[in-house]
Amino acid sequence: MKVAIGGPLKLAFRPWVEGMENIPAEGPAILASNHLSFSDSFFLPSVLHRKVTFIAKAEYFTTPGVKGRLTAAFFKGVGQLPVDRSGSRGAGEAAVKSGIEVLERGELFGIYPEGTRSPDGRLYRGKPGGLARVALATGAPVIPVAMIDTEKIQPPGKVVPKLMRPGIRIGKPLDFSRYEGLAHDRFVLRAVTDEVMYEIMKLSGQEYVDIYATAAKRQFAEAAKAEKEAEKAAGKAAGKAQEAAKASPGPARTEEAEKEKPAE
DSSP states (O other): OOIIIHHHHHHHHOOOEOOGGGSOSSSOOEEOOOOTTHHHHHHHHHHOOOEEEEEEEEEHHHOHHHHHHHHHHHHHTTTTEEOOOSSSSSSHHHHHHHHHHHHHHOOEEEEEETSSSOOSOOOEEEOHHHHHHHHHHHHHOOOEEEESHHHHOOOTTOOSOOOOOOOOEEOOOOOOGGGGTTTTOOOOOOOOOHHHHHHHHHHHOOOOOOHHHHHHHHHHHHHHHHHHHHHHHHHHHHHHHHHHHHHOOOOHHHHHHHHSSOOO
Protein backbone atom coordinates (compact mmCIF):
# COMPACT_ATOMS: atom_id res chain seq x y z
CA MET A 1 0.00 0.00 0.00
CA LYS A 2 2.74 2.46 0.95
CA VAL A 3 4.62 1.85 -2.31
CA ALA A 4 1.76 1.41 -4.77
CA ILE A 5 -0.65 3.97 -3.30
CA GLY A 6 1.02 5.88 -0.50
CA GLY A 7 3.93 7.17 -2.60
CA PRO A 8 1.89 8.53 -5.52
CA LEU A 9 -0.72 9.88 -3.07
CA LYS A 10 1.87 11.90 -1.16
CA LEU A 11 3.52 13.06 -4.37
CA ALA A 12 0.27 14.24 -5.94
CA PHE A 13 -1.48 15.78 -2.91
CA ARG A 14 1.45 16.58 -0.57
CA PRO A 15 -0.52 16.20 2.70
CA TRP A 16 0.83 18.17 5.64
CA VAL A 17 1.14 16.55 9.06
CA GLU A 18 1.34 17.93 12.60
CA GLY A 19 2.05 15.88 15.73
CA MET A 20 3.82 12.91 14.15
CA GLU A 21 5.84 12.60 17.35
CA ASN A 22 2.65 11.46 19.14
CA ILE A 23 2.62 8.16 17.24
CA PRO A 24 4.54 5.55 19.30
CA ALA A 25 7.44 3.86 17.53
CA GLU A 26 6.15 0.49 18.73
CA GLY A 27 3.39 -1.08 20.79
CA PRO A 28 -0.41 -0.95 20.50
CA ALA A 29 -2.36 2.27 20.09
CA ILE A 30 -5.78 3.33 18.84
CA LEU A 31 -6.02 6.07 16.24
CA ALA A 32 -9.46 7.69 16.64
CA SER A 33 -10.18 10.01 13.74
CA ASN A 34 -12.94 12.19 12.38
CA HIS A 35 -14.30 10.93 9.07
CA LEU A 36 -14.79 13.35 6.19
CA SER A 37 -13.99 11.30 3.11
CA PHE A 38 -13.48 7.81 1.74
CA SER A 39 -9.84 8.82 1.23
CA ASP A 40 -9.22 9.25 4.99
CA SER A 41 -8.24 5.57 5.25
CA PHE A 42 -5.58 6.15 2.57
CA PHE A 43 -4.09 9.50 3.56
CA LEU A 44 -3.53 8.64 7.22
CA PRO A 45 -1.69 5.31 6.67
CA SER A 46 0.33 6.82 3.82
CA VAL A 47 2.05 9.37 6.08
CA LEU A 48 2.85 6.95 8.93
CA HIS A 49 5.83 4.63 9.13
CA ARG A 50 3.80 1.95 10.89
CA LYS A 51 0.95 -0.12 9.55
CA VAL A 52 -2.57 0.96 10.53
CA THR A 53 -5.46 -1.50 10.40
CA PHE A 54 -8.96 -0.18 9.85
CA ILE A 55 -12.19 -2.17 9.72
CA ALA A 56 -14.38 -2.48 6.62
CA LYS A 57 -17.59 -4.33 5.85
CA ALA A 58 -17.06 -7.97 4.86
CA GLU A 59 -18.87 -7.48 1.54
CA TYR A 60 -15.77 -5.76 0.18
CA PHE A 61 -13.89 -9.04 0.60
CA THR A 62 -16.49 -11.60 -0.47
CA THR A 63 -17.89 -10.22 -3.73
CA PRO A 64 -17.53 -12.89 -6.46
CA GLY A 65 -15.93 -12.42 -9.87
CA VAL A 66 -12.79 -10.70 -11.10
CA LYS A 67 -13.90 -7.31 -9.84
CA GLY A 68 -14.65 -8.79 -6.42
CA ARG A 69 -11.19 -10.39 -6.18
CA LEU A 70 -9.51 -7.14 -7.21
CA THR A 71 -11.55 -5.21 -4.64
CA ALA A 72 -10.65 -7.69 -1.91
CA ALA A 73 -6.95 -7.52 -2.82
CA PHE A 74 -7.08 -3.74 -2.77
CA PHE A 75 -8.68 -3.49 0.67
CA LYS A 76 -6.30 -6.07 2.12
CA GLY A 77 -3.40 -4.14 0.65
CA VAL A 78 -4.44 -0.87 2.28
CA GLY A 79 -4.80 -2.50 5.69
CA GLN A 80 -8.56 -2.96 5.88
CA LEU A 81 -9.94 -5.75 8.06
CA PRO A 82 -13.22 -7.46 7.08
CA VAL A 83 -16.01 -7.29 9.63
CA ASP A 84 -19.09 -9.49 9.38
CA ARG A 85 -22.06 -7.25 10.18
CA SER A 86 -24.55 -10.10 10.45
CA GLY A 87 -25.79 -11.54 13.71
CA SER A 88 -27.86 -10.18 16.55
CA ARG A 89 -25.40 -7.52 17.65
CA GLY A 90 -24.01 -6.72 14.19
CA ALA A 91 -20.94 -4.70 13.44
CA GLY A 92 -20.45 -3.43 17.00
CA GLU A 93 -19.34 -6.78 18.42
CA ALA A 94 -17.33 -7.59 15.30
CA ALA A 95 -15.52 -4.25 15.46
CA VAL A 96 -14.64 -4.71 19.13
CA LYS A 97 -13.31 -8.22 18.58
CA SER A 98 -11.28 -7.16 15.54
CA GLY A 99 -9.83 -4.15 17.33
CA ILE A 100 -8.77 -6.20 20.34
CA GLU A 101 -7.05 -8.75 18.09
CA VAL A 102 -5.10 -6.04 16.25
CA LEU A 103 -3.99 -4.37 19.48
CA GLU A 104 -3.00 -7.65 21.12
CA ARG A 105 -0.52 -8.08 18.24
CA GLY A 106 1.05 -4.78 19.27
CA GLU A 107 -0.20 -2.92 16.17
CA LEU A 108 -2.06 0.31 15.43
CA PHE A 109 -5.83 0.13 15.16
CA GLY A 110 -7.72 2.86 13.31
CA ILE A 111 -11.35 3.64 14.05
CA TYR A 112 -13.88 6.36 13.20
CA PRO A 113 -15.95 6.99 16.36
CA GLU A 114 -18.69 8.75 14.35
CA GLY A 115 -19.39 5.41 12.65
CA THR A 116 -19.81 6.92 9.19
CA ARG A 117 -18.65 9.86 7.10
CA SER A 118 -19.87 13.30 8.08
CA PRO A 119 -22.70 14.37 5.75
CA ASP A 120 -21.84 18.08 5.91
CA GLY A 121 -18.30 18.50 7.22
CA ARG A 122 -19.32 18.93 10.86
CA LEU A 123 -18.21 16.66 13.71
CA TYR A 124 -20.92 14.37 15.06
CA ARG A 125 -21.41 12.49 18.30
CA GLY A 126 -19.16 9.48 18.75
CA LYS A 127 -20.56 5.98 19.18
CA PRO A 128 -19.28 4.42 22.43
CA GLY A 129 -19.74 0.78 21.44
CA GLY A 130 -16.50 0.33 19.53
CA LEU A 131 -13.86 2.87 20.54
CA ALA A 132 -14.39 2.94 24.31
CA ARG A 133 -14.84 -0.80 24.70
CA VAL A 134 -11.69 -1.59 22.75
CA ALA A 135 -9.71 1.02 24.68
CA LEU A 136 -10.86 -0.23 28.10
CA ALA A 137 -10.48 -3.91 27.18
CA THR A 138 -6.88 -3.51 26.01
CA GLY A 139 -5.59 -0.54 27.96
CA ALA A 140 -4.13 0.84 24.74
CA PRO A 141 -3.72 4.63 24.53
CA VAL A 142 -6.16 6.50 22.30
CA ILE A 143 -4.57 9.00 19.91
CA PRO A 144 -7.05 11.59 18.55
CA VAL A 145 -6.58 12.42 14.87
CA ALA A 146 -8.11 15.19 12.77
CA MET A 147 -8.33 14.93 9.00
CA ILE A 148 -8.43 18.39 7.43
CA ASP A 149 -10.10 19.24 4.08
CA THR A 150 -10.18 15.67 2.74
CA GLU A 151 -13.87 16.10 1.89
CA LYS A 152 -12.95 18.90 -0.52
CA ILE A 153 -10.73 16.66 -2.64
CA GLN A 154 -13.56 14.54 -4.00
CA PRO A 155 -17.00 15.81 -2.95
CA PRO A 156 -20.03 13.54 -3.48
CA GLY A 157 -20.87 13.24 -7.17
CA LYS A 158 -17.40 14.27 -8.36
CA VAL A 159 -15.43 11.63 -10.28
CA VAL A 160 -12.15 13.48 -10.79
CA PRO A 161 -10.43 14.44 -7.51
CA LYS A 162 -9.26 18.00 -6.93
CA LEU A 163 -5.52 18.40 -6.45
CA MET A 164 -5.09 20.19 -3.12
CA ARG A 165 -3.20 19.71 0.14
CA PRO A 166 -5.19 17.96 2.88
CA GLY A 167 -3.95 18.05 6.44
CA ILE A 168 -3.56 15.61 9.32
CA ARG A 169 -3.27 16.72 12.96
CA ILE A 170 -2.29 14.07 15.49
CA GLY A 171 -2.99 14.78 19.14
CA LYS A 172 -1.35 13.57 22.31
CA PRO A 173 -2.22 10.04 23.51
CA LEU A 174 -5.11 9.76 25.98
CA ASP A 175 -4.83 7.35 28.91
CA PHE A 176 -8.04 5.80 30.23
CA SER A 177 -6.49 3.38 32.72
CA ARG A 178 -8.47 5.13 35.46
CA TYR A 179 -11.54 3.34 34.14
CA GLU A 180 -10.03 -0.14 34.31
CA GLY A 181 -12.66 -2.80 34.98
CA LEU A 182 -15.55 -0.54 33.95
CA ALA A 183 -15.83 -1.59 30.30
CA HIS A 184 -19.49 -2.52 30.76
CA ASP A 185 -20.55 0.72 32.42
CA ARG A 186 -22.43 2.70 29.76
CA PHE A 187 -21.78 6.00 31.54
CA VAL A 188 -18.05 5.33 31.49
CA LEU A 189 -18.18 4.34 27.82
CA ARG A 190 -19.95 7.60 27.03
CA ALA A 191 -17.45 9.62 29.10
CA VAL A 192 -14.47 8.05 27.30
CA THR A 193 -16.01 8.61 23.87
CA ASP A 194 -16.97 12.22 24.61
CA GLU A 195 -13.46 13.01 25.85
CA VAL A 196 -11.96 11.66 22.63
CA MET A 197 -14.46 13.56 20.47
CA TYR A 198 -13.67 16.78 22.35
CA GLU A 199 -9.97 16.37 21.54
CA ILE A 200 -10.78 15.67 17.88
CA MET A 201 -12.94 18.80 17.81
CA LYS A 202 -10.07 20.91 19.15
CA LEU A 203 -7.68 19.47 16.57
CA SER A 204 -10.02 19.78 13.60
CA GLY A 205 -11.77 23.05 14.40
CA GLN A 206 -15.05 21.49 13.27
CA GLU A 207 -18.44 22.53 14.57
CA TYR A 208 -19.72 19.82 16.93
CA VAL A 209 -23.24 18.42 16.59
CA ASP A 210 -24.55 16.35 19.50
CA ILE A 211 -26.43 13.78 17.41
CA TYR A 212 -25.22 10.71 15.56
CA ALA A 213 -24.13 11.19 11.95
CA THR A 214 -26.43 8.35 10.88
CA ALA A 215 -29.41 10.25 12.31
CA ALA A 216 -28.28 13.43 10.56
CA LYS A 217 -28.07 11.57 7.26
CA ARG A 218 -31.64 10.35 7.71
CA GLN A 219 -32.78 13.90 8.44
CA PHE A 220 -31.01 15.21 5.32
CA ALA A 221 -32.51 12.44 3.21
CA GLU A 222 -36.02 13.12 4.54
CA ALA A 223 -35.60 16.87 3.99
CA ALA A 224 -34.39 16.29 0.42
CA LYS A 225 -37.33 13.97 -0.23
CA ALA A 226 -39.80 16.49 1.19
CA GLU A 227 -38.26 19.28 -0.90
CA LYS A 228 -38.47 17.15 -4.03
CA GLU A 229 -42.12 16.31 -3.34
CA ALA A 230 -42.87 19.99 -2.70
CA GLU A 231 -41.24 20.98 -5.99
CA LYS A 232 -43.21 18.27 -7.77
CA ALA A 233 -46.47 19.45 -6.20
CA ALA A 234 -45.67 23.08 -7.08
CA GLY A 235 -44.96 22.03 -10.67
CA LYS A 236 -48.30 20.25 -10.91
CA ALA A 237 -50.12 23.25 -9.45
CA ALA A 238 -48.40 25.59 -11.92
CA GLY A 239 -49.33 23.27 -14.78
CA LYS A 240 -52.97 23.19 -13.75
CA ALA A 241 -53.02 26.98 -13.45
CA GLN A 242 -51.64 27.35 -16.97
CA GLU A 243 -54.25 24.93 -18.33
CA ALA A 244 -57.02 26.83 -16.57
CA ALA A 245 -55.74 30.12 -17.96
CA LYS A 246 -55.74 28.74 -21.49
CA ALA A 247 -59.25 27.29 -21.11
CA SER A 248 -60.99 30.50 -19.89
CA PRO A 249 -60.94 33.85 -21.77
CA GLY A 250 -59.06 36.47 -19.87
CA PRO A 251 -60.32 40.05 -19.30
CA ALA A 252 -58.31 41.45 -22.20
CA ARG A 253 -59.66 38.86 -24.59
CA THR A 254 -63.26 39.54 -23.48
CA GLU A 255 -62.86 43.28 -24.08
CA GLU A 256 -61.56 42.63 -27.60
CA ALA A 257 -64.53 40.38 -28.30
CA GLU A 258 -66.92 43.12 -27.15
CA LYS A 259 -65.26 45.62 -29.47
CA GLU A 260 -65.55 43.25 -32.42
CA LYS A 261 -69.35 42.87 -31.96
CA PRO A 262 -71.30 44.67 -34.73
CA ALA A 263 -73.25 47.70 -33.56
CA GLU A 264 -77.03 47.15 -33.35
